[in-house]
Structures are given as C-alpha cells and as structure tokens.
Amino acid sequence: MSFSLNEVEAQAKKATRGAGYSWGMAEEAGRATAWLCAQGRDGVAVLAAVLDAAPDADHCSLAQGTRLCDRAKIAPSQNRVLHRVFQPLLLLPFVGFASRQIGQPLSITWEGGSAVTDGASLCILGRDPDAQADLAIAIHAGTFTAGTKFTRATPDSSAWDMLSQFAHRTYAPATEESRRLGAGDSQSNAL
Template sequence: MSHSLNEIEAMSKRAARGAGLAWGLAEEAAKGTRWLSAFSFPGTEMLAGLLALNDRLPAVDFSPATLTGRWSAPAGRMSPLIAGAAMSDCAIRMEAGQVIEMENVSFPLLVVPFAGGAALRLGVPVSVSWEGVKLTTDGQRLCVQGARDAILTMHATQLSCAAPAAMTGQSEPVMRADVDEAAWAKLGEFAHRTYAPATESSRLLGAGSGLSDND
C-alpha cells in the first residue's frame, strides 16, 4: 500500500515513542524512516524490526560504551538510531579525516539518514559502509553500491562512516512510498501504546453516548 512521506513520518514517530524511545530520538527515527522511504527503501520495515528487537529494553544497553576507538555496545548489538545520532554529533571528526567505526550494528541501513544530516552540516558527502555495501549521501541525494539483500541486512558486524566521499550513480527522492502492510500494522501496534486509555468520564462524554446536559 502507498503512503505519503508525511504519513510515514507521523506513524513512525508515534511507534518509536510507543516502543519506549525518548521523544527526541523518536523524532529522529521518524525523520530517518521518512528519508529512507523517499529513496524507495523499506524504512518502515527496518524501523518495525528494530523496535520489536529492542522493545522496552534499556537504551543504554544498545548505546556506544565509548566514542573513542571502535564503538561497541554493552548488549553486544548497537542501536542504529543511537549510534547514528552520536555519529552525526561527532561529524567534525570525519572532516578531519577520521573514520568512525562501529561493531555489531542492528539494521545498519537506519544509520544512513544520520549520515545525510552530517553531510549537510559538513558540506561534503558522507559514506556509510558495511560488508559489501557502501551508501553515500550529500543529504539530498543517495548513491548506492551493493546487493539489496546486503543493504537490508538485520546485522552488520562492522560499519564505518567517512567523509568526504565521492557521489556516483545518484538517485533522487520521491514523495510517496510503498509500505509493507505487516510492517505498517506493527508500527500501529507500537503507536497504540501512546493513546490515553478511555476513562468512565470520557466514555460517557463520547459521541453517541445519548447523554445531554440540557436538563
């Protein structure tokens, strides 16, 4: 089924929040999902898979233990959202020629939108690479190298981010995206957690209650 990018972003934000992410990170997750969807990647499937994997678990377990050397997380798998946000914050290091390296990143494609944000701030393209894959972006366009199965992997043993990088074979974003129905339903389940439960008073005041205050 097809959804607008606005619909994808709104659903993703509420789902990320329902899965326990802080509002700021939920907003970044939603923007990243929208960004990937605009380039015809299954951003909603990636996000749904990640939220299910780390559902309600402490974020610190999937965060980089240190931002020096090769990054790794205490749980043995790293959240691409947390790692991506940290990479973007450390983007100036890449401008100085440093390659940011990470270990055991879940759903590594979700790191790429953060590279887009870093590229816009640095003013140069940023590449994200893992086993057999290299995606390069200037924030507005995306260059893709690697087999689709490798790009959509659930786990990357090693991932690196570098700048500046060369842009070749560029693709442009679109305004709507096809969304997997199962992934959309899963995001809806997470999003439902953010809805306030009905109370007796809200039910009595609901539409069609048959009550009137014109006594």
C-alpha cells in the same frame, strides 16, 4: 497501501515513543524513517525490526545514528568504524544528516556494498547490508549518481501494523467521562 512521507514520519515517531524511546529519539526516528522511504527503501520495515528487537544502545542503529549526528562537527575528517550495528540501513539517514552538517558527502561501506550520501540523496552500490553489520564511514572524495527520490511510501503491511501496535501504546485509555464528552470511535459512543 501507500502513505505520504508525512504520514510515515508521524507514525514512526509515535511508534518509537510507544516502544519506550524518548521524544527526542522518536522525532529522529520519524525523520530517518521518512528519509529512507524518500530514497526508495522500506524505512518502515527497518524501524519496525529495530523497535521489535530493542537492541542495546551500542548496537542500535537509531542510538548510533543520533550519536553520529551529535558528533559530526567535532571531527568531520576522521573515519569512523561502527561494529555490529543492528539494522544498519537505519543508520544511513543519520549519515546523510551528518553530511549536511559538515557540508561534505560521506561514504559508508560494509561487506558486500557501499553507499554515498550528501544528505539530500543516496546512492547504494552492491547489496544492502545484513541485519547486523560493521560499517565504516568516511568523507567521500569525488562525485556520485543520486538515486530516484520518492514522495510516497508503500511499506510492508506487517511492518506498518507493527508500528501501529507500538503507536497505540501512546494513546490515552478511554474513560467513561471521555466517552461521554465524545472521545473514541462512533461505535463506542453509540453504546
């Protein structure tokens, strides 16, 4: 199935909130997931893996990414090394967001691969990072070739279903009064 990037962002935001993250983190997760999909990666599957595993904040790519953006302007010229980041692909959008903040492209390296982003586009060389990896982030000197941009996402169906399950946790439970006033699906109203 194909989804617009807006649909991906909304579903990712609801799912992240349903997994117990704050609304602020949920908004960041939605934006990051859609950004990955726009870069041709399955951001939905990456986010689903993070939400399902619920890694501690020291290794969670979502938590690490938001911290990176919060500190981007403090010391932009310093290299950063992050250890044992879980689902490091989810960190790439945040590196892109930080790149926009400082106005310079950033490079990310891991064992077997690297990436460069200016916030709008992404170029990955080598293989994608493992499910858990050490990453080094630095200012990129030079040019890079941007990858293809996508306007729709075709996520793995089981990952989309997992996000739907997490998102369902944010829905208010049905009550007799809400049904009487027309809430819910048409089958429950017909009963």
